[in-house]
Each structure stands twice: as C-alpha cells, then as structure tokens.
Amino acid sequence: MSHDVFKADSKLPDRLLVALREQGYTTIGPTARDGAIVLDEIHASADLPVGLREDQEAGHYRLQARRDEAVFGHTVGPQSWKRYLFPPNHRLWAAKRSGGSFEIKPQHEADHRLAFIGVRPCELAALEIQDRVFFGEEHVDPHYAALRTRAFIVTVNCAEAAPTCFCGSMGTGPRAEDGYDLALTEILGRGRHEFLVEVGSERGATLLEALELKPAGKDALEAARKKAAELAGSMTRRVETDGLAEALMANLEHPHWAKTAERCLACANCTMVCPTCFCSTVEDVADLSGDHDERWRRWDSCFNSQHSYVHGGNMRPTIRSRYRQWLTHKFAGWIDQFGTSGCVGCGRCITWCPAAIDLTEELAALRGAVTT
Amino acid sequence: MSKKLKVAVWKFASCDGCQLSLLDCEDELLAVADAIEIAYFLEATRATVAGPYDLSIVEGSVTTPHDAQRIVEIRKQSRSLVTIGACATSGGIQALKNFGEVGDFIRTVYASPEFIDTLTTSDPISKHVKVDFELQGCPINKLQLLELVLSAVQGRAPRIPHHSLCVECKRKGVTCTMVARGDTCLGPVTHAGCGALCPSYDRGCFGCYGPMDTPNMAALDHRLADLGASARDRERAFASFYVNAKAYREHRELVTSGKVPESKS
Numbered sequence: 001m002s003h004d005v006f007k008a009d010s011k012l013p014d015r016l017l018v019a020l021r022e023q024g025y026t027t028i029g030p031t032a033r034d035g036a037i038v039l040d041e042i043h044a045s046a047d048l049p050v051g052l053r054e055d056q057e058a059g060h061y062r063l064q065a066r067r068d069e070a071v072f073g074h075t076v077g078p079q080s081w082k083r084y085l086f087p088p089n090h091r092l093w094a095a096k097r098s099g100g101s102f103e104i105k106p107q108h109e110a111d112h113r114l115a116f117i118g119v120r121p122c123e124l125a126a127l128e129i130q131d132r133v134f135f136g137e138e139h140v141d142p143h144y145a146a147l148r149t150r151a152f153i154v155t156v157n158c159a160e161a162a163p164t165c166f167c168g169s170m171g172t173g174p175r176a177e178d179g180y181d182l183a184l185t186e187i188l189g190r191g192r193h194e195f196l197v198e199v200g201s202e203r204g205a206t207l208l209e210a211l212e213l214k215p216a217g218k219d220a221l222e223a224a225r226k227k228a229a230e231l232a233g234s235m236t237r238r239v240e241t242d243g244l245a246e247a248l249m250a251n252l253e254h255p256h257w258a259k260t261a262e263r264c265l266a267c268a269n270c271t272m273v274c275p276t277c278f279c280s281t282v283e284d285v286a287d288l289s290g291d292h293d294e295r296w297r298r299w300d301s302c303f304n305s306q307h308s309y310v311h312g313g314n315m316r317p318t319i320r321s322r323y324r325q326w327l328t329h330k331f332a333g334w335i336d337q338f339g340t341s342g343c344v345g346c347g348r349c350i351t352w353c354p355a356a357i358d359l360t361e362e363l364a365a366l367r368g369a370v371t372t
Numbered sequence: 373m374s375k376k377l378k379v380a381v382w383k384f385a386s387c388d389g390c391q392l393s394l395l396d397c398e399d400e401l402l403a404v405a406d407a408i409e410i411a412y413f414l415e416a417t418r419a420t421v422a423g424p425y426d427l428s429i430v431e432g433s434v435t436t437p438h439d440a441q442r443i444v445e446i447r448k449q450s451r452s453l454v455t456i457g458a459c460a461t462s463g464g465i466q467a468l469k470n471f472g473e474v475g476d477f478i479r480t481v482y483a484s485p486e487f488i489d490t491l492t493t494s495d496p497i498s499k500h501v502k503v504d505f506e507l508q509g510c511p512i513n514k515l516q517l518l519e520l521v522l523s524a525v526q527g528r529a530p531r532i533p534h535h536s537l538c539v540e541c542k543r544k545g546v547t548c549t550m551v552a553r554g555d556t557c558l559g560p561v562t563h564a565g566c567g568a569l570c571p572s573y574d575r576g577c578f579g580c581y582g583p584m585d586t587p588n589m590a591a592l593d594h595r596l597a598d599l600g601a602s603a604r605d606r607e608r609a610f611a612s613f614y615v616n617a618k619a620y621r622e623h624r625e626l627v628t629s630g631k632v633p634e635s636k637s
Contacts, residue, residue, distance in 0.1 A: 034574070036547040059595070061552045078547055088543035265588045267560035268535060272542030283531055288403040288522055299543050304535040305585050319588060354538070354550045354560045355595050 003198065004205065005221050006213035010193040012184070013045040013071055013117070016154065019207055020115040025152055028084060029117035030074065035063055037077035039084070042117065049074050056162040056347065059356030069193065072118055072186050075162040076346050080275035081116055081123055082130060085147045088299045092143065092282070097291040109146035117154045119180065121173035122165075122344040124155055126275035128179055132338040133278050152203065155180035157228060159188075161235050164347030166360055168232035169239050172344040175228035182208065185224045196220055237350075237360045240367070241341065245332035247367035252324065256365045261320035263355050268301035270349035270359075271326065276342045279307065302326050327362065377525050380412035380425040382446055384432025384439050385466055385494060390457035391415050391431045393514035400518055407525050423449030427524050430503075433459040433466060434495040447501035454520060455497045458510035458613040462582055465510075467494040467616035494616065505530060508563045510580045510613035516565055533564050534585035537577050540568040549576050554599050556609060561587035561619070582614035589623035603627055 008015075020027050021043075029042040032049045042048060048071050055062040056075070066073045094105045119127070127148070134144035158165075158174035167173030176183055181204035185196040196216055199205045271277040281300035286293040300307050302325050308316040316322045334342035343359075350358050381391050395416060397404060411421035428450035434440050447453055458464045469477060470493045478485045497503055507520055507530075516532055523530040533539070537559035541548065546568050549555040557576030559568075563584045570577050583589075596606050607627040610620040 034547045035552045038545065038547065059551055060554075061548075078542075078552075079545060083545065088545075262588075263591050263594070265536070265560040265591050266586055267538040269538045269542060269548070269560075272539065286522070286526070288400065288407045288518075288525070290526070299539070301535070301539065304533070304539065306534060317586075319586060352548060352551055354548065354557070355591050356598070 003200070005199075005216045005218075006197040006208065007216040007220065008195045008197055008211070008213050010069075010071075010195075012195045012197070012211075013048060015211055016182075016207075017042065017044060017117070019210055020117075020152060023207070025113050025115035027115045027117055028081075030072075030077065032063060036061060037063070037074050039077070039079045039081070045071060048072075048118070053160070054162060056164045056351045057356075058164070058350050058358045059353055061351050068188050070159075070186060070188055072156045072184070073160065073188075075158065075160065075165060076120055076123065076348060078273055078348065078352055080273065080346075080348070081119060081127060082275055082278075084114055084116070085127070085144050085151065086130065086134070086278060086280075090143060090297045092295045092297055094295075095293045102293075107143065109143055112147055113150045113152075114147065115152040115154065118156045119153050120156060120158055120346070121176035122167040122170070122346040123275055124153065124176050124179045125167075125170075125172035125344040126346070127153070129276045129338065129340055129342060129344065130278060132340065133276075136338065152207075153180045153182075153200075155183040155200075157183060157185045157224065158231065159186060159227070161231055162347060162351075163236060164350045165235055165345065166237040166239055166347060167345035168235040169237075169241065170341065170343055170345035171241075173228075174231045175225065180204070196224055237347065237358075239343070239345065239360050239363055244363065244367060245335050245341075248328050248332050248363075251366055252328070254366050256362070256368075257320050257324050259365075260323055260357065260362055261318065263357055264303075264319050264323050265355050266303045266305075266319045266322055267354060268303040269352050269354060270357075271301040271303060272299060273348040273352045274330075274342075275344065275346060275348070276330075277301070281307070302329070327359070327366070331363070376407070376409040378411045378421070378424075378426045379408045379521070379524075380423070380428045380446075380450070381410075381415070382412070382428060382430045382432075383414070384430065384443070384460065384497070385435040386432030386457065386459040386464065388415060388431070389511040390460075390509075390517075391429070393456075393512055393517050394429075396514050397518055404518070404521065408521065425450050426452065427521075428453045429520075430455045430460050430497050431457055433463045434491070434497060434500055435466065435493075436490050438489075440491065440495075440500055443497055443500050452504045452524065453497075453501065454505040454507060454524075455503050456507045456509075456512050456517060456520075458508070458580070458582060459494075460497045461506040461508055461617075462496050462614050463494040463616035465613050465615065468611065469494060470616055496616070507532065508581045509565050510582075513565050513567065535564055536560050536584045537562045537564050537566070537568060537571075537581070540564045540566075541571050544568050544572065546571045549574065550595075550599070556596055556599070556601050556605065558592070558609060561589055561592050578612065579610065579620075580613055582617045583619035587619045589619055590626075593623065593627065603630075 134141040155176045180200040183198040187194045279300045280297045330342040474492045550557040555576040558579035559577035562579045563581040565581045
C-alpha cells in the first residue's frame with residue numbers, strides 16, 4: 001500500500017467534501033448541535049465545529065470556544081460511527097403473507113455510500129474491532145459489511161487529548177498508521193493553517209489526484225509522529241493493560257464490584273456511547289392484520305435486565321452482576337472471542353456516565369489486592 | 373383468525389387521557405376494530421355487550437369503596453386484565469393524597485363534605501386484583517397500547533422494554549442534558565416508552581413513565597446532589613405522576629428523613 005504524504009492549505013476540508021460528494025458519497029462528519037459535537041451529514045467546512053473544543057470530565061461535557069480556527073480542534077462527542085454502520089434501529093427484512101406461505105423481502109444497503117470525515121485514530125481502532133465482530137469469522141453480518149466496505153474513511157489524527165482520553169495506554173492513538181483511505185493532520189500556529197495528508201488506500205490516492213496537492217517532505221511526517229508520541233505520553237488517564245484480563249477474571253468476587261454497583265445507574269449510557277459495544281435485540285413487528293411483518297434490530301445493552309432474561313428468570317438480576325459482565329467482557333472476554341480488547345480508550349463511557357463513574361479508576365481498583 | 377378477541381375498556385379515577393389514546397390511533401383504528409370486538413368502551417360508544425371479556429383494559433386508580441368492589445367484579449369477568457397509565461399502575465398524581473390527611477382535603481375542597489365517600493388512599497389496580505400486565509406512562513404511548521392489543525390478539529408477550537429512558541435518548545441521538553448541561557433529569561431511573569420526548573426538546577426527564585425495572589434511586593440522588601440540586605428539589609422531582617410508585621415513594625421517605633447527602637454546592 002502506498003504511503004504518500006502531501007501538504008494542503010486550509011481549504012482542504014471543503015475541497016475534500018466537494019470531491020467526495022461528486023463521487024456520490026454522503027459525507028458524514030462532526031458538527032456542533034445542542035451543546036455537543038455530534039455526527040451528521042455535512043456539506044461544507046462551515047458545518048464542521050470550527051474553533052470549538054470540549055471540556056470533558058467524568059459525567060461532564062461542555063462546548064468551549066478555542067482561541068484559534070482549528071477545524072478539528074475537538075476530540076470525541078457522545079456519538080460514534082457505529083450509528084451509521086450498526087444503526088440503533090435497523091430493519092433486517094420484511095415479510096408478506098402470500099397464500100399459505102410468506103415472501104421475504106431482504107433489506108439491501110446497496111444505495112448507501114458513506115464517507116466519514118474526522119474519524120479519530122481511536123475510532124478507527126473501534127471500527128476495526130467491530131469488523132472482527134460483524135465479519136471477522138464465518139458469520140458475516142451483511143448489513144454491516146455492505147455499509148462498511150463501501151465507507152470512505154478520512155481519519156483525523158489528534159493534536160490534543162481530552163482529560164478523559166486514554167488511547168495512549170490502549171495503543172490505539174493519538175495517531176493512525178493505517179486502516180484509513182486518507183489521514184489528515186491539522187497544523188496550526190505562527191500564522192500557518194495547513195494539513196498533512198497521508199494516503200492509505202488506492203481509493204484515497206484516486207480521490208487525491210484531482211486535488212493536485214504538493215508532496216510533503218519526509219521531515220513533516222517525522223514531526224507529526226514525534227508530536228503524537230509526546231501527546232500519547234502526556235495523557236493523564238491510563239489503563240494498565242498488562243495482565244489486566246487475568247487480574248479481572250481472578251477478582252470476580254472483589255468487594256469493589258459491589259461498591260461500583262452502588263453508584264451505577266444501570267442506565268446503559270456507557271454501552272450506548274461505546275464505539276465497540278455491539279449488543280442488540282431483535283424484534284418482529286407485525287401489523288394488526290398479521291399479513292405484514294418486519295424484523296428490526298435495535299441497540300441493546302448488558303445493563304438492561306431484559307437483555308439477560310431467559311426462560312424462567314434473569315441471569316443478571318443485580319446491577320453488580322451487569323457491571324461486572326460489561327467490564328470483564330470488554331477487557332477479558334473480548335480478547336478470547338475476538339483477539340483484541342474491546343476498549344479503545346476514547347473515554348466516552350467516562351464523560352457520558354450520568355453517575356460520573358470513571359472506568360480507569362474502577363479497573364485500577366479491581367485489579368488491586370482484595371482488602372476486607 | 374378465528375373468533376375475535378372480546379375487549380372491554382374500563383375507567384377508574386383518571387383523566388381519560390390513556391383510554392383516549394386508543395381512539396387517537398386514527399390510522400390504525402379500522403384495523404383495530406377489525407381485529408377485536410370492542411364490547412365495552414363508554415368513551416367510544418354507549419352500546420355495551422355483557423361480559424365475560426377476553427381482555428379488560430383498565431385506566432385509573434381505585435379511590436372509593438365503590439371502585440374497590442367494581443374492580444373485583446371486572447376481574448371476575450375478564451380472562452386477562454391489563455392496566456394502562458400512571459393512575460392504574462401506581463395510583464397516579466392523585467395519590468399525593470396518600471401522603472396527607474384526606475379529611476383535611478375534603479373539608480377544604482367541598483362545600484358539603486358529607487356527600488364525599490372516599491378511601492384514604494389512591495391505589496393502583498394491582499393492590500386490589502391480579503393484573504396481567506402494566507403499561508406505564510402519563511399518558512401512555514399509543515403505539516405501545518397498540519402493541520399491547522396486538523400481543524393479546526396474537527397470543528404472545530407484549531414487546532415493551534422496561535429499561536431506562538437513556539437508551540431511547542442514545543438511540544435517537546439526543547445529547548444528554550444532564551452531562552452536557554447539568555440539568556436535573558430523571559431519565560436514568562425512568563421507564564422508557566415516551567420516545568425521549570422532553571430531552572428531545574432540551575428538558576430533563578420528568579419521570580412521566582415511572583421507575584424503570586431496576587432503578588438505582590440513591591445513585592441518581594447522589595449525583596443530583598453533586599450537581600447542586602437541593603434535598604427539597606430532589607424530593608419534589610419524584611412527587612408527581614408516579615408519587616406512589618414503590619421506588620419513588622421509598623426514596624422520598626429517605627430524602628425527607630435526611631438519610632441522603634445534602635447538596636455540595
């Protein structure tokens with residue numbers, strides 16, 4: 001795969017959007033709405049959160065003005081790209097009664113060609129984790145696969161970290177080396193506003209041809225890598241991943257689970273904002289005549305009691321058991337199932353927990369010695 | 373389909389808003405009328421058919437000795453009995469009287485209190501008879517009511533989630549008003565079903581659908597205190613449509629007895 005590097009001026013986001021839309025992509029990116037940076041269709045750079053950053057802490061999020069005109073000077077908001085590839089409510093198929101039998105009308109995703117603008121390195125890592133979940137093994141989810149393989153990915157490497165970020169310790173950021181079509185690094189300061197553009201795929205190279213960008217020097221890439229390494233080291237939150245899975249599974253009766261359960265609302269927010277959580281429920285929705293039926297998949301959560309209801313009762317009746325399920329699955333079970341941790345260190349579950357529970361603190365306490 | 377399901381709709385102490393949702397299903401009403409026999413529904417027609425009924429849909433709370441007898445009779449006449457709305461499932465907003473002196477209210481409100489024959493409490497239907505399913509909401513969501521009727525017609529369990537409202541906000545893409553603004557929002561302990569109506573319009577949840585299946589009241593209270601809500605505000609937040617729901621009632625008792633922390637700010 002080519003790894004060409006180009007330089008571009010501050011008009012790059014608009015030029016990219018035009019080029020992608022001309023190729024028939026629906027361009028999705030970050031935009032400020034209702035006091036947060038959310039994901040939605042964007043048409044021009046004016047739709048991007050120019051000059052904005054977020055103040056993020058456990059259970060706390062506020063938009064703030066930046067002192068500069070950075071286009072990507074924010075980090076991650078409450079939504080992640082999974083809402084486009086694994087939508088919260090998705091029709092899987094429809095059926096119609098016909099004579100003594102029924103006809104199935106499959107759901108085709110063919111018309112959707114999405115371009116994601118501003119995918120952060122941690123989010124790219126999350127997409128790769130969801131790839132393993134949805135089409136890594138013999139069971140391929142055709143809906144996810146269709147949307148994902150067509151999606152054009154424009155990654156944006158991070159220049160700043162939110163206090164809730166811990167990609168540095170998860171090895172998922174703040175810079176992406178591959179897995180994208182194009183990767184941007186925004187460079188601001190001393191009157192400069194430029195972008196470094198790295199090419200990660202043939203698709204990306206083809207798109208760039210029309211933009212006629214100048215190649216960047218080798219030192220530019222080196223400088224970007226150096227800055228990223230510094231940023232990774234400067235993150236205050238971290239997760240010690242060495243031996244974590246074993247420690248968690250050895251501490252299933254740790255008294256700290258009960259302490260966390262006292263604070264946990266079992267509201268499911270952490271799993272909804274998590275870019276890798278993939279649990280869903282499937283519902284058959286028939287009309288009153290009984291002649292038409294649709295099968296819908298909806299986001300579900302291990303924190304919802306009905307999620308673990310089986311005939312005769314609930315396997316995880318307590319909040320303690322549900323929180324433990326989530327954390328041990330994310331950091332241990334996931335490795336057995338998919339060969340990777342389920343966490344990318346984006347920090348969403350920390351920021352968007354209404355009870356301000358900080359997963360990095362919980363993990364540190366849970367791997368500690370059991371003191372009674 | 374063989375024989376149509378024979379359905380009755382009953383009213384107790386309530387505002388009629390929930391049973392009105394059935395008539396509000398304008399697009400689906402003909403299909404509903406086709407799928408079931410509406411045998412008793414005074415809000416729709418004065419023509420009635422005598423029981424027994426396959427399904428009784430009950431709105432309202434039990435507030436008088438007469439009502440207490442009537443619901444027992446209805447239960448005897450019903451193969452299946454479901455309750456709809458905050459009044460029928462928890463006692464409704466009128467259950468505020470459960471926490472005061474009913475005699476005082478009667479003397480204050482009525483010119484001739486001697487004509488008033490009332491119980492001292494406003495009770496959920498389930499306090500008097502066995503209930504097969506409770507549909508939450510003030511008012512209920514008409515689509516969930518349709519689902520309830522449909523499930524009875526098709527002979528399966530109703531597909532009504534009991535998780536928190538937060539799940540609806542997140543699926544819908546509504547930004548959390550509690551995290552992004554510090555609002556008091558009851559969503560994390562509130563039963564889903566309204567489609568995240570208030571948060572969609574920049575308001576915290578008022579708890580119109582009552583407690584979710586496993587509400588952690590103390591955890592939310594603690595957090596609301598951290599965000600600066602006074603004990604009085606936190607107690608009052610739960611003193612509305614579902615004031616008599618067990619989780620809310622017990623929590624208010626704790627807050628008013630001072631057994632939870634005062635706000636930090």
